[in-house]
Amino acid sequence: MSAATILIVEDDPDIRRLVGDLLGREGFAVEPAEDAAAMDAALARTRPDLIILDLMLPGEDGLSICRRLRAQDAIPILMLSAKSDEIDRVVGLEMGADDYLVKPFGPRELLARVRAVLRRGQAPASRTANRRFVFDIFVIDLDARQLTGPSVAITLTSAEFDLLACFVQRPRRVLSRDQILDWIHGRSAEPFDRTVDMLISRLRKKLETASPGSGLITTVRNGGYLFTPHVKPVS
Amino acid sequence: MPRLTLAARIGLIMVIGLISVWIAGVALYFRTHGSDAEGVHPAPERLAALATLIETAPPEQRAQLLAAVNTDLFAARIEIGDAGGGGRVPAPLDARLRDAYATALSGHATIITTPPVPTGARFLAKLAANPRNALEFHIGLRTGQVLVVDTRNPVLVTPDGLPVGFGAGLFGTFVALAALVIMQRETRPLARLAAAVDRIDLSGDPIPLPEARRSAPEIKALGRAFNRLQERLAALIKARMAMLGGISHDVRTFATRLRLRVDQIPEGEERDRAVADIADMIRLLDDALLASRAGAGELGQELVELDEILRSDVSDRQAHGAPVSLAVTPEAEGASLLGDRLALRRIVANLIDNALKYGHRAEAALGIEAASLVLTIDDDGPGIPPGQREILLEPFIRLETSRNRRTGGAGLGLAVVRNLVEAQGGTVTITEAPIGGARMLVRLPLFRVG
Numbered sequence: 001m002s003a004a005t006i007l008i009v010e011d012d013p014d015i016r017r018l019v020g021d022l023l024g025r026e027g028f029a030v031e032p033a034e035d036a037a038a039m040d041a042a043l044a045r046t047r048p049d050l051i052i053l054d055l056m057l058p059g060e061d062g063l064s065i066c067r068r069l070r071a072q073d074a075i076p077i078l079m080l081s082a083k084s085d086e087i088d089r090v091v092g093l094e095m096g097a098d099d100y101l102v103k104p105f106g107p108r109e110l111l112a113r114v115r116a117v118l119r120r121g122q123a124p125a126s127r128t129a130n131r132r133f134v135f136d137i138f139v140i141d142l143d144a145r146q147l148t149g150p151s152v153a154i155t156l157t158s159a160e161f162d163l164l165a166c167f168v169q170r171p172r173r174v175l176s177r178d179q180i181l182d183w184i185h186g187r188s189a190e191p192f193d194r195t196v197d198m199l200i201s202r203l204r205k206k207l208e209t210a211s212p213g214s215g216l217i218t219t220v221r222n223g224g225y226l227f228t229p230h231v232k233p234v235s
Numbered sequence: 236m237p238r239l240t241l242a243a244r245i246g247l248i249m250v251i252g253l254i255s256v257w258i259a260g261v262a263l264y265f266r267t268h269g270s271d272a273e274g275v276h277p278a279p280e281r282l283a284a285l286a287t288l289i290e291t292a293p294p295e296q297r298a299q300l301l302a303a304v305n306t307d308l309f310a311a312r313i314e315i316g317d318a319g320g321g322g323r324v325p326a327p328l329d330a331r332l333r334d335a336y337a338t339a340l341s342g343h344a345t346i347i348t349t350p351p352v353p354t355g356a357r358f359l360a361k362l363a364a365n366p367r368n369a370l371e372f373h374i375g376l377r378t379g380q381v382l383v384v385d386t387r388n389p390v391l392v393t394p395d396g397l398p399v400g401f402g403a404g405l406f407g408t409f410v411a412l413a414a415l416v417i418m419q420r421e422t423r424p425l426a427r428l429a430a431a432v433d434r435i436d437l438s439g440d441p442i443p444l445p446e447a448r449r450s451a452p453e454i455k456a457l458g459r460a461f462n463r464l465q466e467r468l469a470a471l472i473k474a475r476m477a478m479l480g481g482i483s484h485d486v487r488t489f490a491t492r493l494r495l496r497v498d499q500i501p502e503g504e505e506r507d508r509a510v511a512d513i514a515d516m517i518r519l520l521d522d523a524l525l526a527s528r529a530g531a532g533e534l535g536q537e538l539v540e541l542d543e544i545l546r547s548d549v550s551d552r553q554a555h556g557a558p559v560s561l562a563v564t565p566e567a568e569g570a571s572l573l574g575d576r577l578a579l580r581r582i583v584a585n586l587i588d589n590a591l592k593y594g595h596r597a598e599a600a601l602g603i604e605a606a607s608l609v610l611t612i613d614d615d616g617p618g619i620p621p622g623q624r625e626i627l628l629e630p631f632i633r634l635e636t637s638r639n640r641r642t643g644g645a646g647l648g649l650a651v652v653r654n655l656v657e658a659q660g661g662t663v664t665i666t667e668a669p670i671g672g673a674r675m676l677v678r679l680p681l682f683r684v685g
Contacts, residue, residue, distance in 0.1 A: 012488050012491075012492070014492045015488065015491050015492055015495070018492060018495040018496065019495065022495065022498075056484060082483065082484040082487035082488060082491075083480070083483070083484065103487040103488065103490065103491040104487055104490035104491040104493070104494040104513060104517060105491065105494065106494055106495075106498070106510065107495060107498050172537050172538035172539075172571070173535070173536070173537035173538070174535075174536035174537060174573065220536070220573065224536065226536075226538065226573075228538060
């Protein structure tokens with residue numbers, strides 16, 4: 001494990017050097033890269049055991065890189081961010097980073113996270129294989145596109161499933177119509193305000209029929225929607 | 236009419252509408268029967284009977300006879316002369332009416348004229364000479380005299396047979412009605428503007444006020460000015476948030492380098508102090524950033540379980556040996572509120588920091604009262620005198636100005652707490668703690684499904 005290779009993608013040369021020196025002293029092999037292009041070049045040369053990725057990079061930013069890497073393979077990613085308020089969303093469901101550190105961080109903190117992520121990374125990657133979650137009385141499988149109630153499968157249209165998937169991946173957070181549209185239709189969303197409302201009322205009805213009185217989707221002031229249950233991943 | 240409510244306006248429109256309908260109704264009545272019934276047009280039989288009576292009565296009784304029939308509106312007198320003489324012009328009467336008079340007075344030479352009008356008379360006098368208002372009957376008697384009967388209408392009427400002023404009244408009520416309706420329409424954009432100003436949400440994109448196409452130019456200009464103001468305000472806030480974000484990012488980058496370099500200082504008190512300074516600096520920056528986000532309405536909205544945040548903060552501190560305790564009532568377990576996770580963490584952290592700074596221990600408690608989550612943080616310090624409690628929640632105010640930076644901070648902590656709590660619909664108050672020091676009491680609205 002001490003021979004693990006770590007790719008550092010960080011635009012600030014000082015931090016890159018300081019982190020590199022620190023990891024080097026601890027016996028890791030270090031590959032520095034200052035942006036996405038340099039990272040791709042390094043990835044073509046070697047296969048690192050861990051990528052330390054800065055969130056804010058010139059050109060392609062850390063979020064986009066993270067999404068791209070996740071789609072390809074399962075190299076563990078440790079995110080670095082100077083924005084403490086956005087980091088929650090980076091990790092886990094949305095972006096798939098394995099862990100994060102908010103700048104400024106101390107050397108000991110960094111080493112502890114790096115080691116923890118490497119340890120987890122050595123276990124067979126399970127995150128990409130399985131995207132099943134439980135909420136209320138339901139189980140949803142995002143890959144098989146199935147929603148199951150306590151006894152039977154619940155039939156949802158494709159649009160309703162996309163909407164529910166969007167909620168399941170962002171539970172307990174107020175989502176505006178625009179955000180929902182963005183996520184279920186991609187960037188080229190046309191303004192279908194009413195469509196979202198109708199879709200939500202249909203989905204709400206189906207969930208309500210299967211689980212009466214649960215109030216899973218709530219409307220809040222200023223026209224936002226809130227998916228109220230706790231969502232937990234299942235294996 | 237600034238204070239007329241909608242109900243009052245509708246009421247007024249109804250009353251004015253009713254008055255106009257009513258006036259129109261009376262006008263119609265007057266036109267059909269009003270002035271024609273009697274008054275200016277005495278019954279032909281009455282005139283004929285009077286003429287016959289005067290002819291047959293003894294001359295000495297004629298004066299008494301006339302006195303008996305005369306009224307204000309029907310004045311008969313006897314003149315000497317000829318009925319058709321004096322170049323009198325017959326009054327323009329209805330053919331039917333003229334025939335009736337001619338038939339009834341067939342034995343008499345009769346001329347019906349209007350009373351003479353003084354030259355240069357005003358409108359009302361001229362109007363009085365209208366055949367609907369006054370007539371003069373000249374009836375030739377067999378005695379060689381002329382019976383002159385002046386009749387007058389009790390109410391002055393126009394040639395249409397309507398009392399004078401009717402038209403003006405009706406016109407006035409219609410104008411009032413129209414004015415009210417127009418005013419209502421003109422003020423609607425102003426009401427919309429007021430609503431838009433109230434609704435203004437600085438965190439999102441500005442929602443332009445719809446152009447009121449049929450309004451007055453001034454009102455349109457006001458609407459456009461408001462839209463420009465809104466855009467400028469939004470741009471200003473966006474720029475400010477971007478600047479703060481940029482500053483925060485850069486300061487954090489410098490702090491990261493510094494933090495990593497500090498490790499090259501040999502281990503010891505100096506290094507620990509440097510590490511603590513960097514942490515304090517970043518906390519201050521975060522506080523300022525969060526407070527300005529709260530001020531711009533940019534806090535996030537998600538369901539947060541406050542007990543979870545309290546537990547993680549308290550257990551972190553306990554792990555470092557800080558004397559902090561936490562009590563959560565059973566109904567507050569897992570209770571959610573709609574707020575910003577980071578802001579709530581900051582509220583809890585600042586309050587506990589404060590309690591530990593001024594006392595020796597901190598006791599946190601979370602409970603539910605009605606529709607609020609109630610968080611209390613008590614310390615055993617000297618407490619805060621009642622007169623200084625309110626002022627302490629203002630920025631840059633500290634009770635002990637002599638304290639050094641290590642214990643005092645910049646005095647932003649409580650102000651930030653208040654700012655963040657209020658931005659999430661809650662309140663902060665300072666009272667006394669049962670354990671001797673100050674109690675910080677935070678109420679935040681509880682989220683309930685429904």
